[in-house]
Amino acid sequence: MNRLKKYKLFFLLLSLLFLPACKKDTPLQEVNIDNTTVYKPTPYKIQAPWYFPTQMNIPADNPLTVEGIALGRMLFYDRRMSGRQAVDSQMCCATCHLQEHAFECGLDGPFVNGQPIGIGGVPTPHVMLPLVNLVWQNNGYLWNGLIRPENPVTSKRRLEDLVWMGVVAPHEMYSDTNKARAAIQNIPGYKPLFVKAFGTGNITFELMAKAIAQFIRSIVSCNSKFDKYLLGETSLTASESNGFVLFVTEQGADCFHCHGGEGNPLFSTYLFYNNGKDTVFNDPRDRYAVTGNPADHGAYKAPSLRNCELTGPYMHDGRYTTLDQVIDFYSEGLVGSPYVSPLMHKINAGGAHLTMQQKADLKAFLLTLTDNDLLTNPAYSSPVTFP
Ligand code: HEC
Numbered sequence: 001m002n003r004l005k006k007y008k009l010f011f012l013l014l015s016l017l018f019l020p021a022c023k024k025d026t027p028l029q030e031v032n033i034d035n036t037t038v039y040k041p042t043p044y045k046i047q048a049p050w051y052f053p054t055q056m057n058i059p060a061d062n063p064l065t066v067e068g069i070a071l072g073r074m075l076f077y078d079r080r081m082s083g084r085q086a087v088d089s090q091m092c093c094a095t096c097h098l099q100e101h102a103f104e105c106g107l108d109g110p111f112v113n114g115q116p117i118g119i120g121g122v123p124t125p126h127v128m129l130p131l132v133n134l135v136w137q138n139n140g141y142l143w144n145g146l147i148r149p150e151n152p153v154t155s156k157r158r159l160e161d162l163v164w165m166g167v168v169a170p171h172e173m174y175s176d177t178n179k180a181r182a183a184i185q186n187i188p189g190y191k192p193l194f195v196k197a198f199g200t201g202n203i204t205f206e207l208m209a210k211a212i213a214q215f216i217r218s219i220v221s222c223n224s225k226f227d228k229y230l231l232g233e234t235s236l237t238a239s240e241s242n243g244f245v246l247f248v249t250e251q252g253a254d255c256f257h258c259h260g261g262e263g264n265p266l267f268s269t270y271l272f273y274n275n276g277k278d279t280v281f282n283d284p285r286d287r288y289a290v291t292g293n294p295a296d297h298g299a300y301k302a303p304s305l306r307n308c309e310l311t312g313p314y315m316h317d318g319r320y321t322t323l324d325q326v327i328d329f330y331s332e333g334l335v336g337s338p339y340v341s342p343l344m345h346k347i348n349a350g351g352a353h354l355t356m357q358q359k360a361d362l363k364a365f366l367l368t369l370t371d372n373d374l375l376t377n378p379a380y381s382s383p384v385t386f387p
């Protein structure tokens with residue numbers, strides 16, 4: 001029995017024990033602000049197939065509720081969050097984080113070559129990361145993991161703190177928390193939504209951040225073709241299957257150590273590696289900048305490969321625009337340095353040296369990770385009307 005068959009059999013056997021639970025859509029309740037406002041939040045349960053991890057990163061002081069997520073969705077898409085009056089200088093999280101690109105800005109998005117530029121005209125130091133399945137990610141946010149549970153330098157440790165960062169960073173919304181809070185406070189329709197979500201109409205930036213963090217935690221990608229395959233609802237083509245085998249075998253392309261796949265449906269370990277792109281390291285925001293550990297020079301978080309079809313440009317600096325270029329890099333473009341991760345087993349050979357057919361197969365497999373439900377789910381898209 002080949003590896004793929006074994007893998008599938010393993011999943012099939014397990015699936016007899018657990019019932020698949022991936023609901024395709026979990027439409028959010030629209031809050032009717034004309035009704036009398038009551039605080040009776042409805043607990044929200046993340047829906048994902050049985051093979052997703054059960055351990056989730058939901059802080060005890062910010063449980064997911066239908067009302068909290070609905071409010072967070074409003075704020076995520078509300079350009080008045082930037083605290084500015086002039087419409088052409090307004091910005092929100094969704095200015096850069098676009099649903100149709102797994103919440104990145106995309107190569108064809110609003111910015112040239114997928115390089116976001118903040119409202120002050122300053123480009124972001126790195127390109128984007130997707131806001132997908134973050135409820136299962138707790139090793140540190142951002143490419144270098146700066147915002148992390150054990151952060152000794154500042155109190156910025158949680159997803160909630162990324163909201164603060166998005167609002168204040170000069171290369172993002174370039175505002176301040178007081179302005180953002182005042183802007184939302186001055187919109188009468190928001191007050192009842194805060195009452196419903198948090199039991200108070202006293203709007204603080206902390207509550208705004210909590211709501212947006214709830215919305216982001218609710219964004220789940222679990223219905224790609226590959227998921228349907230694991231659930232026995234569809235089969236892979238020969239090329240896709242071959243690509244998967246290449247992905248998860250050391251003698252093949254050897255991607256799985258860092259990008260999961262076998263027993264890791266998130267398609268990333270979310271750990272930090274130097275994947276052999278350079279010989280000189282002078283980025284002041286690599287993993288070394290966070291840990292001070294010399295082994296971390298040139299290391300970055302391995303991004304999830306779910307929806308990677310849509311998340312170009314690739315790598316922290318966006319040096320590749322197509323998956324073909326990324327595959328060529330892993331196939332014959334690796335360069336050695338003392339910092340390359342020991343998990344880059346092909347480093348001495350300069351790459352995995354895949355044939356044209358193997359490259360095509362690997363790409364075909366990567367394309368099975370695109371989740372159209374994520375990209376179109378109305379629960380994650382912009383509200384039609386704002387308060
Ligand atoms: C100007 C574009 C821009 C805006 C506006 C923006 N972001 Fe981001 N966001 C980025 C970029 C670029 C990164 C990657 C930054 C890095 O790691 O260097 C990022 C990263 C993140 C991450 C980390 C994801 C991970 O996997 O570690 C989160 C969470 C996030 N943003 C949330 C938000 C929220 C919430 C808002 C609104 C308050 C927001 N962003 C506004 C560009 C933007």
Ligand code: HEC
Pocket residue numbers: 247253254255256257258259272273274275277299300301302303305308311312313314315316317323326327330341343344345352362
């Ligand atoms: C040693 C760990 C490791 C291995 C093995 C590895 N990668 Fe990566 N991968 C990374 C890291 C780390 C990054 C981000 C690097 C950066 O931003 O500079 C990355 C980035 C990527 C990206 C770009 C993602 C994005 O959104 O920017 C793709 C696509 C990718 N890898 C595919 C693969 C494939 C295919 C293989 C197997 C041929 C593979 N990787 C093997 C660690 C690894």
